[in-house]
Amino acid sequence: MPIASHFTVKPLHKTFACEVEGLDLSKPISDEVFEELRDTLHKYGVVVIRNANFPDDKAHIDFSARFGEVEKSKYRNPHMRPLPYPEIFDISNLDENGNVVTKSNEKRITAIRGNALWHADGSFNPRRTYVSCLRAVELPPPGNGGHTEYADARQAYDDLPEDMKNKIKDLVAVHSFLHNRQTANPDSALFKGKNVLDEPLARHKLVPIHEPTGRPVLYVTSYAHHIEGMPIEEGKALIKELLEYASQPKYVFEHHWANNGDVAIWDNTAVLHRATSGIYEGKYKRDMRRTCVMDSGKDAFGLNNPEDAINQRNSS
Numbered sequence: 001m002p003i004a005s006h007f008t009v010k011p012l013h014k015t016f017a018c019e020v021e022g023l024d025l026s027k028p029i030s031d032e033v034f035e036e037l038r039d040t041l042h043k044y045g046v047v048v049i050r051n052a053n054f055p056d057d058k059a060h061i062d063f064s065a066r067f068g069e070v071e072k073s074k075y076r077n078p079h080m081r082p083l084p085y086p087e088i089f090d091i092s093n094l095d096e097n098g099n100v101v102t103k104s105n106e107k108r109i110t111a112i113r114g115n116a117l118w119h120a121d122g123s124f125n126p127r128r129t130y131v132s133c134l135r136a137v138e139l140p141p142p143g144n145g146g147h148t149e150y151a152d153a154r155q156a157y158d159d160l161p162e163d164m165k166n167k168i169k170d171l172v173a174v175h176s177f178l179h180n181r182q183t184a185n186p187d188s189a190l191f192k193g194k195n196v197l198d199e200p201l202a203r204h205k206l207v208p209i210h211e212p213t214g215r216p217v218l219y220v221t222s223y224a225h226h227i228e229g230m231p232i233e234e235g236k237a238l239i240k241e242l243l244e245y246a247s248q249p250k251y252v253f254e255h256h257w258a259n260n261g262d263v264a265i266w267d268n269t270a271v272l273h274r275a276t277s278g279i280y281e282g283k284y285k286r287d288m289r290r291t292c293v294m295d296s297g298k299d300a301f302g303l304n305n306p307e308d309a310i311n312q313r314n315s316s
């Protein structure tokens with residue numbers, strides 16, 4: 001087991017994801033410890049910390065701000081709980097009254113289905129998301145599902161055949177929030193009849209370089225609708241092929257949440273993720289809260305006009 005100088009790093013998968021042990025986040029950590037944790041995140045893409053125990057939302061935000069600019073939600077969904085800090089995104093299955101959402105709550109259910117498709121948070125935005133930090137406040141009883149899956153988008157790229165690497169190395173994917181929601185909810189009246197090409201689009205390199213490690217990333221997500229300069233259907237087929245490829249079981253690690261206070265931190269510029277369903281849905285409370293840190297790297301804005309980021313959507 002690799003020993004960092006301030007904590008222990010336990011790899012969770014052959015190529016990525018780790019658990020950090022011996023790190024107490026119930027109080028602020030020093031710059032030195034933080035830098036070691038950030039390096040660990042860059043290397044592994046996903047860091048799980050059991051019983052991290054942020055004392056409250058504020059501590060969760062302050063910790064996240066060590067990584068960079070924490071995203072603030074621009075609007076509050078009236079169908080969600082009014083949490084006190086705009087930096088805290090409600091990832092729970094609770095409605096505005098604190099009750100467990102059911103299938104009849106279409107606005108919430110369609111979003112939950114969208115998050116169950118492979119994605120990187122915020123890829124549909126002109127400025128993409130760097131780190132997400134998800135914290136379990138109240139989990140359903142054990143054995144009721146609600147795991148989070150991660151895929152190693154750097155290893156997936158490394159393993160591509162050379163001819164595919166050459167084919168995709170300079171391509172640009174065009175991302176759309178609506179595309180993910182339509183794919184996840186083909187029968188929902190909320191998205192029917194809307195044309196992705198009429199809605200905001202974001203252009204990001206299909207193979208950006210993960211700056212901290214210098215490794216190329218297969219930045220293909222369920223928000224990617226088509227490929228710039230390629231006939232739409234051909235681009236869609238390529239995206240589907242690459243998404244299926246990158247999410248093969250050998251690239252996937254499934255994180256099982258265990259304790260209230262557990263935290264998972266991931267680098268959206270290196271890994272993909274998705275929520276999984278479970279029998280807790282419609283039945284047990286699952287209170288999860290997330291912060292997002294905006295990307296400040298050279299690919300942060302992709303090929304988009306940075307000014308368009310002023311109006312971008314909340315990360316999802």
Ligand SMILES: [Fe+2]
Pocket residue numbers: 115119120121273316
């Ligand atoms: Fe997400």
